[in-house]
Amino acid sequence: MWKPFTPFSVPMQVLTTTTTKVNGVIVKQRVEGRRFLGSVRTFGGSENVVDGMTVVEDTATVNCWYSPDIVSGIAVRMLTDGSEWEILGTPENVEMRNQWLVFKIRRIKGGA
DSSP, X not given: OOOOSSOOOEEEEEEEEEEEEETTEXXXXXXXXXXXXXXXXXXXXXXXXXXXXXXXXXXXXXEEEOOTTOOTTOEEEETTXXXXXXXXXXXXXXXXXXXXXXXXXXEOOOOX
């Protein structure tokens, strides 16, 4: 049976995204959800080539207790530093036991 190898010591919060149309412009808002604990491993990010330039994205893998509200399309806020991360792909329900979740996240950054 699979078990996580690090303790769940990083406090996080679920952020669901709602979209509304205001004056013809789509506005996204993040609604704070429940808080949970998990373990985070960053591995130094991921390298991508964009327009011929190598770009390093902040990515991480999260392990936590299973929860049906952690799904693809939502974001997660790290309560230690306030950073927001989007979930990549579909979270894996390990061995379909509804006990552990493993998912990848990418940091949401603003910029020009």
